[in-house]
Amino acid sequence: xxxxxxxxxxxxxxxxxxxxxxxxxxxxxxxxxxxxxxxxxxxxxxxxxxxxxxxxxxxxxxxxxxxxxxxxxxxxxxxxxxxxxxxxxxxxxxxxxxxxxxxxxxxxxxxxxxxxxxxxxxxxxxxxxxxxxxxxxxxxxxxxxxxxxxxxxxxxxxxxxxxxxxxxxxxxxxxxxxxxxxxxxxxxxxxxxxxxxxxxxxxxxxxxxxxxxxxxxxxxxxxxxxxxxxxxxxxxx
Numbered sequence: 001x002x003x004x005x006x007x008x009x010x011x012x013x014x015x016x017x018x019x020x021x022x023x024x025x026x027x028x029x030x031x032x033x034x035x036x037x038x039x040x041x042x043x044x045x046x047x048x049x050x051x052x053x054x055x056x057x058x059x060x061x062x063x064x065x066x067x068x069x070x071x072x073x074x075x076x077x078x079x080x081x082x083x084x085x086x087x088x089x090x091x092x093x094x095x096x097x098x099x100x101x102x103x104x105x106x107x108x109x110x111x112x113x114x115x116x117x118x119x120x121x122x123x124x125x126x127x128x129x130x131x132x133x134x135x136x137x138x139x140x141x142x143x144x145x146x147x148x149x150x151x152x153x154x155x156x157x158x159x160x161x162x163x164x165x166x167x168x169x170x171x172x173x174x175x176x177x178x179x180x181x182x183x184x185x186x187x188x189x190x191x192x193x194x195x196x197x198x199x200x201x202x203x204x205x206x207x208x209x210x211x212x213x214x215x216x217x218x219x220x221x222x223x224x225x226x227x228x229x230x231x232x233x234x235x236x237x
Contacts, residue, residue, distance in 0.1 A: 001043050007056060008085055011092070012039050013048035018096030020236035021089035023082055024051045025108030027206070028066045031055070034211050035105075042103075045229055047236075048094035052085045054078055054111075067138040070107055070131075074149045078111050079119060086121040099123040099236040103228070104130060106206060109167075110154050116165045117157040124235035126228050127167045129205050130154060132180040155180065158195075159187040165195040166231045168224045170203030170217075198227065 004011045009031060013019065022042060026035040031053045039051040054073075055061050063069045086100045101124040104112030109130025116125035131139055134153040139145070158165075165188070169181050181197055188195040200207065200220045207217040208224065 001040070003040075008050060008081075008088060009053040009056070010036060010039065010051045011048070011089075011094075012043040012051070013092075013094035014043060014046060017048065017094045018098055019046050019048050019094065020098050020232070021048045021050070021086070021092070021095040021100040022232065022236075023085045023089060023100065023102045024049055025082065025102065025104035025111050026051065026054065027106035027108050028063065028070055030061055034209055038105075038208075041225075047232065048089060048092065050085050050089045052081060054081055071139060071141055071145060072149070073107075075111070075114060075151065076149075079114055082111060082115045083119050083121060086119070090121060101125060101232050101236050103232075104128065105208060107131065113154045113165065113167065114157055116163050117160045118162050122163050124164045124232060125161075125166070126231060127165070128208055128224070129169055129173055129176060130167065132176055132184055137177070137180075138175045155183055155187065158184055159190050159192065161188075161192050161195060164193045164231070164235050166228065167195075167197040168227075169197065169199045170205065170207050170220075171199050171201050172203065173205045175205055198224070200224070 024039050039049040043049045090100050102112045102115050103126040105128045109127035112125045112127040113130045132154045185197050203217050206215045208221045210216045
């Protein structure tokens with residue numbers, strides 16, 4: 001499949017097209033081999049995939065503490081990057097003005113959820129173990145967060161979603177307690193486009209990551225992957 005490296009990130013798409021587009025948002029570790037592999041797999045299923053590089057403006061990416069790094073990122077800038085990527089992808093010949101979805105993992109899952117809440121040009125969103133709260137967990141800072149960089153937590157944005165949303169979680173995720181997931185479900189049930197939060201028993205954070213034997217759950221990963229494909233094929237048709 002053709003792969004094109006560009007300023008926005010890495011674009012991979014089937015030769016037979018045009019096809020629906022998907023913006024893929026990486027986890028905290030950036031546009032790594034695992035992310036590129038996921039993009040290639042998704043393209044192999046019949047989508048044009050732009051693996052977005054959120055760190056392309058950074059002079060140096062040195063992540064000693066993932067929580068500190070994520071708390072210092074600008075959510076509005078990240079969402080603007082997702083929207084720019086969606087506009088580019090929709091206009092690309094591999095998509096030809098067809099629908100565009102977004103998918104993200106961990107930090108990227110958080111941005112996939114936020115992008116589903118008011119971002120123009122996003123037709124469907126899938127969030128894998130996206131961070132939900134600023135009140136506790138890895139995004140919590142006892143000194144408080146910069147409101148310009150972190151204007152709203154994903155839990156608060158969820159009720160304002162503007163496109164169908166599918167979320168995946170593990171029930172033993174150290175960063176996302178079940179209480180947050182239940183609150184998310186309540187807000188998704190309040191109205192709006194179709195949405196679902198799926199919780200897998202016996203799984204923790206990053207259960208899709210086959211480069212980490214300590215957390216990877218192959219059967220769950222395949223089940224979630226298949227559900228994601230069904231969702232995108234329905235919503236982006």
